[in-house]
Structure formats: C-alpha cells, structure tokens
Amino acid sequence: MTSGDDYADSNDICSSLGFSCVQWNKTIHLTRRRYSSDCWETNTMVIPAGCECMWPVHRLGDMNLRINTNKNKMPSPTIREFYKGRNILVTGGTGFMGKVLIEKVLYSIPDVGNIYILMRPKRGKSVGQRIEDMQRLKLFDRLKSENPSALKKMKPLQGDVLFDQLGLSDSDIEMLSNEVSIVFHFAATLRLEAPLKDNVSMNTIGTQRALDMARRFKNLVVFVHLSTAFCYPDYEVLNERCHAPPVQPEKVMKLIQWLDDRQLALLTPSLLGPHPNCYTFSKRLAENLVEEAHQDMRVVIARPSIVCPSVKEPMPGWVDNLNGPVGVMLGAGKGVIRTMLCNGALVAQVTPVDIAINAIIAIGMIEGSRTDKPESLPVYNVNNGHHQPTTWGDVLNIAKAYGRKYPLSWPLWYPNGDITTNQFLHEYRRIFYHLVPAYLIDFLLFLLGQKRIMVRIQERISQGLEVLQYFTMRPWNFPCANYDAVRLKLTPEEQVIFNTDITDQNREEYMANCVEGGRTYCFKEDPSKVVMNRTYHNFLYLLDWFVKIMFWLFVLSCLASWFQPVKSIFAIGEPVVKHLPFLGPVVSKIEEL
Structure with a gap:
C-alpha cells in the first residue's frame, strides 16, 4: 500500500512536471466464515494503490520527460539533447542572420533533424539552385570541410510569407505538420525607409501567417520570433516585455488592403505615432500578434539590437550586407560618406551576429523544454552593449585608424569623414562633401557620355x-x-560552444575584423593589394588638402571683394598674399588703387 507521505511525494513530482497526480485505489472484497459457525460474512475495503502522473489537457509537443526522483524535478536538457532528431522550419533563412543560424545548427548540433528553409525563386533561379548557391558561400566552408553530409539536411521549400499558407503546397503543409517541432521565424524586410505597406505586409502579416501555419504542426515545441530591440521608441527603458501598440494590428492589416499607396502615405504619419519609421512600427505590431498567440502556443520573442559582423563563427568578420554601422564604415572608407549625425558619447548598442545566433538557439531550448506555461510571453533583449560598453566615438576612431593603415581599394575621395550632433554643421558638410562632388562627377560622366x-x-x-x-x-x-x-x-561545455558573452573580446581586433569582413565578403577586394591601396590613399590625402586650401582661398577672395574691412586686413600681408591663387589678384587690385 502507498502511505500518505508517499502520495504527497508523488504529487510533488507530478506538479513539478506540470501534470496532475491521479490517485488510483484498489477495492478488495473479503469473505470469511465465522468461527464455529456455518455462516459466511463479506467485507469490502478500498485501499490506495499509488499515484499516476497524467498528461495535461493541452499537449505541449513531443517532450522527452525525465523524472529525477531525488530532486523532485526534471533536469534541463542540453542544447544538443533538445535539438537531437528534431526537424526545424526557418523563415528568412536566406538572410544574414538566417544563414548564420542554419550553419551554426548544422555544425554544432550534428544530430539535428532536417532544416526546412522557406524560400522563393529569385532572378530566374529555382529554390534548389538558390540553396546550392548559398552552400557555396564561404560561410559554409568549415561545414563542407568537417561534415559535408550535414548539408543534405538543408531542405528548401518554395514559399513566401507574403502569401496565404506561406505559399506552400498542400503536400508540403502536410509534411511540415507531421515533422516540424521547432520554428524560427526570421523573415522580415530590413528596409527602414520602406513604405508602410511593404513593412506591414512582410513583418506583420507575414508573422501572422507564420503563426497560423505553426498552429497546424502536431508536434510543435516552440516558435521563436525574431524581433528588434528598437520597437518601443516611446519608452526610455525597454524592458523584456511587450507593450500595447498605438494601433491594433488587425486594423492596420485591413487598412493596407483597402487603401492605395497614396492614401497610405498620407495616413502613415498619424499611424506611426512615436515610431521613427515603418519598420519599428510593423515589428511592434508583430510582437502584439505573437503575444496573443501565447495563449495557445509555446512562443518566445528574441530582440537583438543592431546586428554586426561575427566575432568568431563561422569566421571572424563574416558579413554579407551593408546594413547598419558596417555600411557606414565601409561607405566612409570609400570616401562616399563624410558626415553623419551621431552622438559620439553614446554607447553603441550592437551585438555580433554569431553571439546573437548562439543566444537564439539556446533560447529555443530553454523555452521549448519548459514544462510550465509562463504567465507572460517570454522576451529576451539580445544585446551586448552592456558587456563591453563602446561609444560611437570609439567605433569611429578605431575604424579610422585601421582604415588609414589598411585602406580600401580605389576610394572616391580621401576617407576623412566625421560625426556631429550639430544639424547645421551636418547640413553644411552634406552639401559640400556629398552633393557638390556628386553633381561634379555626374557632369563629367555626362560629358563622357556615361550614365549619371x-x-x-x-x-x-x-x-x-x-x-x-x-x-x-x-x-x-x-x-x-x-x-x-x-x-x-x-553546461560549461556549451557555454563555450554557444558563447553569448563578449566581455573579454578585444574591441580593436573585432573592429579590424569588421572592416576586413566588409572588404572581403561585400566588396570582394583582394587584401594583398593593401600596399597599392596605401599609395593611392596618400595621393588622395594630398589632393584633399589641396582642394580644401583652394576652396577656402576662393571663399576669402569673395569676402575680400565684397567687404572693405576684409580687404584691408589682407592688404597688410600683400607681399605674400599677392602670390596666392584667387586671393592674390584681389589684394593686388587694392594695392594698385
């Protein structure tokens, strides 16, 4: 028989797993003959026969449960144990973070199941051809070298979050509903300046479609939604929680279907409210949809800050786009960007892509293996700005120093841009350093019969x-x-494999890797030509000073021509000034008079 204490222990074990403890009883019928009599009597006894843990009414997926009776709780699985044999669906798998996620999972979790990648045909290439092109990237070199068979687990699916049912065929939907247990929803447009319709269609409605599809997966364990840390600009402190949107997502989704582009453009400012652009607005709406889905799904939000090139994996400095600070650094290195509004004293809230992906993989395991249902939607601010605070001014100075030592090939002008918080100074620089040279170059191209x-x-x-x-x-x-x-x-081992801490990272080394990554993977430049680049760089340095001197001499000559006091000042140094271009002839005229 089971004592009351044993029952209490069993009940504690079941409760710790999120289950119900059901007490089973045994009914015993006793029959005996009375002493020295022919009479028989019966007695019925009900005794407890143990406790059995029963599944909850809502099945949370194909969880592998292990009871530790010594500690009365289930030990957490490791990342590799959690993902072992499980199939994953990735939307946005061809994007910057999506590619790094796929490579990292295949490389560090060799026992993972298949990774289904939602893709659309592009530029005349089928999804099969696109996946082959993706596998040829240097990103996958270590995987091809050490475990090439893992690439076979990359399964492209033709689809698009812009279409109902993700544009998937019925057979693909049936297959996914039976096989997939983990979803990473990364699909989004990152064009901050894109109009409202484009952002809401991709970021908000696309998220709703991904959630609807995931609800059909019979063995769903966790749905990981990739958001952004900047989706609540009206809050001074952006805590790891969701806030109500300025407008209900359903209303906005209907608006973009009813109104044309011109009407939406007129309505956009009033809809955005505190948001600086449609991107953060649409991502905030998407978070609200995920929060609503928390009622009946296991969902989690990961909010990375500005994502930058990798620290270490799959190689230092990996990047495949010019978005964010990397694009600014490389544009400045090419002499195209020479001014920017930026407070150099502020901490740069950035996170390397491999660190962010490591965290997201771990978050999927943590939330997917939970046996309790959290009261509120789990949210993670994936940011490393507090690990090793680096200001925007530090970023500029380090990048400048490295760029001068190892310049990029054939910059348009000497890379000597700067940041400022002064709007007037920024506009002055933008006109004279950006627009005027651009018009001059286009004029030369026009004279040469080339496209401007x-x-x-x-x-x-x-x-x-x-x-x-x-x-x-x-x-x-x-x-x-x-x-x-x-x-x-x-575990200590996985803290190394899936590192999320950059406290000890050398920031000068990391910045150098960022520049080299942009040079190699974005501009496709040959690093061995640095010596030749340096020679051209020195020539541009002298040319830059020559043009600056000529410009200011021209300005001073105009002032001397228009204002008598200025003329008188320069007349004092006439023996020297008369030999200067622009200003000399003006002063000489004064002397003749």
Whole structure:
C-alpha cells in the first residue's frame, strides 16, 4: 500500500512536471466464515494503490520527460539533447542572420533533424539552385570541410510569407505538420525607409501567417520570433516585455488592403505615432500578434539590437550586407560618406551576429523544454552593449585608424569623414562633401557620355543615414536580465560552444575584423593589394588638402571683394598674399588703387 507521505511525494513530482497526480485505489472484497459457525460474512475495503502522473489537457509537443526522483524535478536538457532528431522550419533563412543560424545548427548540433528553409525563386533561379548557391558561400566552408553530409539536411521549400499558407503546397503543409517541432521565424524586410505597406505586409502579416501555419504542426515545441530591440521608441527603458501598440494590428492589416499607396502615405504619419519609421512600427505590431498567440502556443520573442559582423563563427568578420554601422564604415572608407549625425558619447548598442545566433538557439531550448506555461510571453533583449560598453566615438576612431593603415581599394575621395550632433554643421558638410562632388562627377560622366549615377547614390545614402541617425542620436536602455541568464542555464561545455558573452573580446581586433569582413565578403577586394591601396590613399590625402586650401582661398577672395574691412586686413600681408591663387589678384587690385 502507498502511505500518505508517499502520495504527497508523488504529487510533488507530478506538479513539478506540470501534470496532475491521479490517485488510483484498489477495492478488495473479503469473505470469511465465522468461527464455529456455518455462516459466511463479506467485507469490502478500498485501499490506495499509488499515484499516476497524467498528461495535461493541452499537449505541449513531443517532450522527452525525465523524472529525477531525488530532486523532485526534471533536469534541463542540453542544447544538443533538445535539438537531437528534431526537424526545424526557418523563415528568412536566406538572410544574414538566417544563414548564420542554419550553419551554426548544422555544425554544432550534428544530430539535428532536417532544416526546412522557406524560400522563393529569385532572378530566374529555382529554390534548389538558390540553396546550392548559398552552400557555396564561404560561410559554409568549415561545414563542407568537417561534415559535408550535414548539408543534405538543408531542405528548401518554395514559399513566401507574403502569401496565404506561406505559399506552400498542400503536400508540403502536410509534411511540415507531421515533422516540424521547432520554428524560427526570421523573415522580415530590413528596409527602414520602406513604405508602410511593404513593412506591414512582410513583418506583420507575414508573422501572422507564420503563426497560423505553426498552429497546424502536431508536434510543435516552440516558435521563436525574431524581433528588434528598437520597437518601443516611446519608452526610455525597454524592458523584456511587450507593450500595447498605438494601433491594433488587425486594423492596420485591413487598412493596407483597402487603401492605395497614396492614401497610405498620407495616413502613415498619424499611424506611426512615436515610431521613427515603418519598420519599428510593423515589428511592434508583430510582437502584439505573437503575444496573443501565447495563449495557445509555446512562443518566445528574441530582440537583438543592431546586428554586426561575427566575432568568431563561422569566421571572424563574416558579413554579407551593408546594413547598419558596417555600411557606414565601409561607405566612409570609400570616401562616399563624410558626415553623419551621431552622438559620439553614446554607447553603441550592437551585438555580433554569431553571439546573437548562439543566444537564439539556446533560447529555443530553454523555452521549448519548459514544462510550465509562463504567465507572460517570454522576451529576451539580445544585446551586448552592456558587456563591453563602446561609444560611437570609439567605433569611429578605431575604424579610422585601421582604415588609414589598411585602406580600401580605389576610394572616391580621401576617407576623412566625421560625426556631429550639430544639424547645421551636418547640413553644411552634406552639401559640400556629398552633393557638390556628386553633381561634379555626374557632369563629367555626362560629358563622357556615361550614365549619371552619383547624385542618385548620394540621395539613397542621405535617405539611409537619415533613418539610421535616429538610433545614434538618443540613448537606449535595454535591461537584459533574461538574456544574461541564458549563459547560466548552459553546461560549461556549451557555454563555450554557444558563447553569448563578449566581455573579454578585444574591441580593436573585432573592429579590424569588421572592416576586413566588409572588404572581403561585400566588396570582394583582394587584401594583398593593401600596399597599392596605401599609395593611392596618400595621393588622395594630398589632393584633399589641396582642394580644401583652394576652396577656402576662393571663399576669402569673395569676402575680400565684397567687404572693405576684409580687404584691408589682407592688404597688410600683400607681399605674400599677392602670390596666392584667387586671393592674390584681389589684394593686388587694392594695392594698385
């Protein structure tokens, strides 16, 4: 028989697993003959026969449960144990973070199941051809070298979050519903300056479609939604929680279907409210949809800050786009960007892509292996700005020093840009350092019969900088308690394999790797030509000073021509001044008079 204490222990075990303890009883019928009599009597006894843990009404997925009767709780699985044999669906798998996620999972979790990648045909290439092109990237070199068979687990699926049911065929949907237990929803447009319709269609409605599809997966364990740490600009402290959106997502989703582009453009400012652009607005709406899904799904939000090139994996400095600070650094290195509104005293809230991906993989395990249902939606601010605070001024100085030592190939002008918080000074520099040279170059191209491109390029740069400057001109406060706790929930071995801490990282070395990554993977430049680049760089340095001197002499000559006091001042040094271009002839005329 089971005693009351044993029952209490069993009940504690079941409760710790999120189950119900059901007491089983045995009914015993006793029959006996009375002493020295022919009469028989019966007696019925009910005795407890033990406790059995029963599944909850809502099945949370194919959880592998292990009861530790000594500690009365289930030990957490390791990352590799959790992902072992499980199939994953990734949306946005062809993007910067998506590719790094796929490579890291295949490399560090060799026993993972298949990774289904939602893709669309592009530029005349099928999804099969695109996956082959992706596997040829240097990103996958270590995987091809050490475990090439893992690449076979990359399964492309033709689809798109812009279409109902993700644009998937019925057979693909049936297959996914039976096989997939983990979803990483990364699909999003990162064009901060894109109009409302584009952002909401991809970031908000696309998220709703991904959630609807995940609800059909019979063995779903966790749905990881990739958001952004900047989606609540109206809050001084951006805690790891969701806030109500300024407008209900359902209303906005209906609006973009009813109104044309012109009407939406007129309505956009009133809809955005405190948001600086449609991107953060649409991501905030998406978070609200995920929060609503928390009622009946196991969902979690990961909010990275500005994502930058990798620290270490799959190689130092890996990057495949010019978004964010990397694009600014490389544009400045090419002499195209020479001014930007930025507060150099503010901490740069950035995180390397491999560190962010390590955290997201771990977050999937932590939330997917939970046996209790959290009261509120789990949110993780994935940010490393507090691990090793580095200001935007530090970033500029380190990048400048490295760029002068190892310059990029054939910059348009000497790379000597600067940042400022003064709007007037920024506009002055933008006109004379960006627009005037662009018009001059386009004029030369026109004379040579070539296509004029520089003004258009500078307009796009100005538009991009205007959007980015919002994030570099105000302080951001991201409490990261949940994110910092991720590392503590990993084994010592996995703290190394899935590192989420960059406290000891050499920032000068990291910045150098960022520049080299942009040079190699974005500009496809040959690093061995640095000596030749340095020679051209020195020539541009002298040319830059020559042009500056000529410009200011021209300005001073105009002032001397227009204002008598200025003329008189320069007349004092007439023996020397008369030999100067522009200013000399003006002073000589004064002397003749």
